[in-house]
Amino acid sequence: MPIKRLNILRQRDHWYAEWWGSVFLIAVGVYALLMPNSEILHRSLVDGFLTFFPVDIWELLFIGIGLFQFCMLFTESMWGRGIAAFFASSLLIWGFLNIFLFGQWHFSLVAWGVFSSINLYALSRILTGLEKCNEPL
Template sequence: MIRRAHEYIRTILRREHWWAEAWSGIALIAFGMASMLQTREALHATPSTHNFFILLPNGLWQSLLVLSGSYQLAVLVAGFRNWRVWRGSAAANAAFWSLWIAFSQVIYAFGYNPIVTFVFAWVGINLYALSRAIGGLR
């Protein structure tokens, strides 16, 4: 039993980037779904969501965030033949939405908000995943 637990922990550590990508997808899903539950006025007043209203209608951008996170999780779970293309596109898509959220927070917020560091970390994780997919590393 201890040997199985040790092997399981070793497997998790070897697949640490997989877990980081999974949490990135979960974060996009959670942000999109939490934004769906807010009123339009509350979302318009929030710096991290204000920028979305300029280009995308309310409801569409939340759905795109949820779909992007779901796409990233689905690609991670499914074993595709051309996994580099799928993982790379999912990571690039998630990095794009996370970067949009971070820049919106920087542009429309007054002063520095610690959430920017958190969101830029997700951008870094997804760009690292994209570089691994391009390089052929699982």
């Protein structure tokens, strides 16, 4: 029984990675909304090339795209998951580059990079068709 569960988890590890990516986006947006003067996120969202939107818009974008990706995971729609992974990876790459170039190498840079690569990997699996069929173990 445990081996069967491990095989199921291994086949769906990308799904769980996308789930954690959506949770990260939602958590960042909610944390930024609840802690507006937080040194961890505030400078990351207002410095550099992210200044053309107010901070509240960025926070709502994070929450909205995170919720969209979260919902698309449960519909099992390849189009929906692909679009959600595209928007999530775009937003996270943009945030990663903003922190990298203007954020004085803030420690959250690693998390932004990891979750953007997770979403890019999910997007590549969907676009190449690997997501449609379960890969053999």
